[in-house]
Every structure is written in C-alpha cells, then in structure tokens.
Amino acid sequence: MDALAVFLEKLTKTEKKFMESLNSPFKIQAFLDTVEYPGGEENRPAIEVLRQKKAHCLDGGLFAATALRMLGFEPLIIDMQPDPGRDDDHILALFKLFGCWGAIAKSNYSGLRFREPIHRTLRELVLTYFDDSFNIQGEKTLRTYSRPVHLVRFDHLNWMTESTGLDAVEKHLYKVKVIPLITPEQAAFLSKVDKRSFDAGTLGLNYDGVYKI
Numbered sequence: 230m231d232a233l234a235v236f237l238e239k240l241t242k243t244e245k246k247f248m249e250s251l252n253s254p255f256k257i258q259a260f261l262d263t264v265e266y267p268g269g270e271e272n273r274p275a276i277e278v279l280r281q282k283k284a285h286c287l288d289g290g291l292f293a294a295t296a297l298r299m300l301g302f303e304p305l306i307i308d309m310q311p312d313p314g315r316d317d318d319h320i321l322a323l324f325k326l327f328g329c330w331g332a333i334a335k336s337n338y339s340g341l342r343f344r345e346p347i348h349r350t351l352r353e354l355v356l357t358y359f360d361d362s363f364n365i366q367g368e369k370t371l372r373t374y375s376r377p378v379h380l381v382r383f384d385h386l387n388w389m390t391e392s393t394g395l396d397a398v399e400k401h402l403y404k405v406k407v408i409p410l411i412t413p414e415q416a417a418f419l420s421k422v423d424k425r426s427f428d429a430g431t432l433g434l435n436y437d438g439v440y441k442i
Contacts, residue, residue: 231381233298236276236389244279248299254324254333257296258343261289261335268437272395274388285438287399289335290320294380295389297324297333304380308402309355309362311370312416317440318402319362323351323377330354337438338363340430351377355410360422361430365439367422373407 230238237245251257264282273281273288275295284292294304305323319341321332331346332354340361348354355374362371378401380388388394422430 232384232387232389232394233295235387236295239276239390240279248279248296251296252300254297254300254326254331254346255343257293258333260296261293261333262342264289264335266335266337266435266438268435272392272399274390274392274395276390277392284335285337286317286320286335286341287395290322290333291380291388291395291398292335293322293333297322305377306380307351307355307377308375308405308407309358309371310373310375310407311362311364312372315368315440315442316362316364316370319358320402321354323354337434338430339432352408352410359410360426363422363427363430364442365431366442367427369419369422371410372416373409375402375405375407378402378405 251260261284264284266285267283273284275292278284278288278292290306294306298304302324307321307323309319311318321334324331324346326346329346330348330351332344334342336342338361341358344354344357359371363369383394383398386394386397388398
C-alpha cells in the first residue's frame with residue numbers, strides 16, 4: 230500500500246470530503262494560508278497539518294504534495310537554500326500545467342507562497358522567490374536550490390501520516406545536490422531589502438517562527 234492509500238484510509242469521512250474539496254493547486258494554497266505558522270522544530274505529516282491546522286514550510290510543502298498527488302500530480306518538492314547560518318531553507322511543492330512549473334508553499338513571509346504555472350524552467354521559477362527571500366535583518370539570503378525530490382521514494386515510511394517519515398525527508402534534503410543561483414561576487418553586491426518591501430513581506434509574521442541569527 231502506497232503512502233497515499235494509507236493517508237486516505239486514516240481520514241474520517243469529513244476529512245476525506247475536505248481533502249477532495251481542495252481540487253486545484255490554488256485551493257490547496259488557500260487552505261495552507263489559513264493555518265498557523267508555528268514556532269518550534271516539530272515536523273507534522275499531512276494528516277496532522279489537516280487536524281492541527283498548523284504547518285511550517287516543510288510540513289506545508291509535504292501537505293501540498295499530498296493534496297497534489299490526490300489530483301494526479303507527481304509528489305515533487307525542491308528545497309531553496311540560503312547562506313548557511315543566515316536563514317531557513319524553504320520547501321516548494323511543484324506542479325506542472327501547460328508545460329510550465331508552478332509551486333505551492335507555506336511560509337512565515339508573505340512573498341514566499343504560491344506561484345502560477347507559467348515558468349518554463351525550475352530556475353525561472355526559483356528566481357521569482359529571490360527578492361522575497363530575506364531574513365529578519367533584511368538580508369537577501371537565497372543562494373541555491375535542490376534538484377526535485379520525488380516523494381514516492383519515501384512511501385515505505387508513510388511520510389503523509391508519520392512524523393518519522395517527514396524526518397527522513399528532511400535528512401535527505403541535506404544530502405541532495407544543489408544548484409547555485411547566483412555567484413559569490415553577485416552575493417557580495419546585493420542590497421538590503423527596502424522598508425516598504427520588508428513591511429509587505431513580514432505582514433502577519435509570527436516572530437516565534439523566525440530564524441534567529
């Protein structure tokens with residue numbers, strides 16, 4: 230039995246009906262926008278995101294991959310990574326329509342969420358997150374992104390229903406080959422985020438969930 234079958238088997242009738250109502254990528258994002266972005270390090274599988282109404286970026290990304298899989302999409306994620314020690318990484322759940330990539334994500338920052346499926350390459354998609362990827366000091370932090378990770382490889386760990394499955398996904402992401410987005414020279418030349426963009430990007434921010442430097 231694959232992870233999706235296990236997930237569906239464990240849902241109540243009400244929960245299953247709700248999941249079936251998330252019948253487009255945008256509706257999946259809209260649900261994630263309603264759940265709390267918590268502090269702490271707890272990893273919540275999709276079933277607990279649904280029940281607790283809480284998710285950080287890994288939880289939200291894997292919930293989105295679960296919901297997308299219910300719609301017939303492949304459960305794919307990528308990990309966007311900052312300079313070490315300057316910020317959190319960020320998970321995107323990928324989907325492809327019309328031959329182009331889109332993304333769903335849960336973030337503490339308002340600009341790091343949904344992207345329409347209009348991007349011809351993953352690099353093109355990731356670049357749309359660049360200016361919105363900043364830390365609490367206003368530093369632009371995005372530096373690399375991973376190759377796509379197909380979550381079917383973790384089905385035997387029931388990543389949709391077991392926190393240990395999420396832990397395994399997280400550990401795997403530390404080992405995935407990353408692709409540079411900018412050069413060190415470009416990184417050294419970056420300006421800080423202006424106040425208006427900072428205020429917009431931190432609208433509704435939960436400071437308990439902010440990366441501490």
